[in-house]
Amino acid sequence: MTVGFSGDVAEYYAKFRRGYPPQALDALQTAFALTTDDIVLDLGCGTGQLAVPLASRVGSVIGMDPEPDMLRLARDTAARHDVRNATWVLGADTDVPALGELMGQRSPAMAVIGQALHWMHHGEQCPSAS
Ligand SMILES: C[S@@+](CC[C@H](N)C(=O)[O-])C[C@H]1O[C@@H](n2cnc3c(N)ncnc32)[C@H](O)[C@@H]1O
Numbered sequence: 001m002t003v004g005f006s007g008d009v010a011e012y013y014a015k016f017r018r019g020y021p022p023q024a025l026d027a028l029q030t031a032f033a034l035t036t037d038d039i040v041l042d043l044g045c046g047t048g049q050l051a052v053p054l055a056s057r058v059g060s061v062i063g064m065d066p067e068p069d070m071l072r073l074a075r076d077t078a079a080r081h082d083v084r085n086a087t088w089v090l091g092a093d094t095d096v097p098a099l100g101e102l103m104g105q106r107s108p109a110m111a112v113i114g115q116a117l118h119w120m121h122h123g124e125q126c127p128s129a130s
Contacts (some may be wrong), residue, residue, distance in 0.1 A: 005046070010069035014047040014077065020114065025053055028110065034058050038109035043093060044116025048074030052083055054112070060085040062108070064099070066092040093120040 005013070034040070038058045042051035045063035047070050055061045055078070063086055065071050071088045078086045091099065100107065113120075 005067040006069045010047065010067065010073055013070065014073040017047065017049060019049045019053065022053075025057065028054075028112065029057050032110040034109060039103075039106060041096075041099075041108040041111040043096065043111055043113050044119060045074055045088075046070045046114070046116070048077045048086075050112055050114045051086055052078050052081055055083045055086050058085075058109070060087065062087050062089055062099070064089040064091045064095070066090065 028034070032038075034057055036057075036059050039060050039062065040051075040054055040058045041062045041064065042048075042054065043064050045051045045065045046067075048063060051061045051063035051074060063071070063074050065074070065088075068090060071090055074086075075088045078088075089095075089099065
């Protein structure tokens with residue numbers, strides 16, 4: 001669990017936080033030449049404001065967040081939008097190297113971090129990088 005994003009905060013977040021404009025998604029799709037073969041990682045996905053609309057543009061989306069309440073609501077939103085190609089993973093930025101191990105030969109075509117970079121542990125060294 002992360003401090004500050006559980007319970008009511010997550011509920012309000014899902015209810016009131018604005019989504020990203022389609023033009024922003026278009027720009028990402030063009031810049032990364034995304035196709036329906038691609039996997040995309042949304043790190044710090046929150047309640048799915050980026051991951052859910054991205055899902056229809058790519059092969060699959062991994063939404064990763066350390067806060068279970070945020071992740072649960074992202075999953076609910078995806079279900080309401082009939083999104084079936086999103087996987088919701090409980091984890092923080094420090095878990096990304098382990099996710100890479102899981103993915104084997106495949107790697108995400110793009111990783112997005114929407115309004116969450118400042119919560120991450122910039123100073124910590126990834127175990128696999130030492
Ligand atoms: C302001 S919300 C942004 C959510 C979403 N990306 C968006 O654009 O609406 C920040 C999110 O970062 C997550 N977070 C906090 N610390 C994190 C970390 N160390 N690694 C990954 N995500 C983290 C929180 O749980 C929260 O869901």
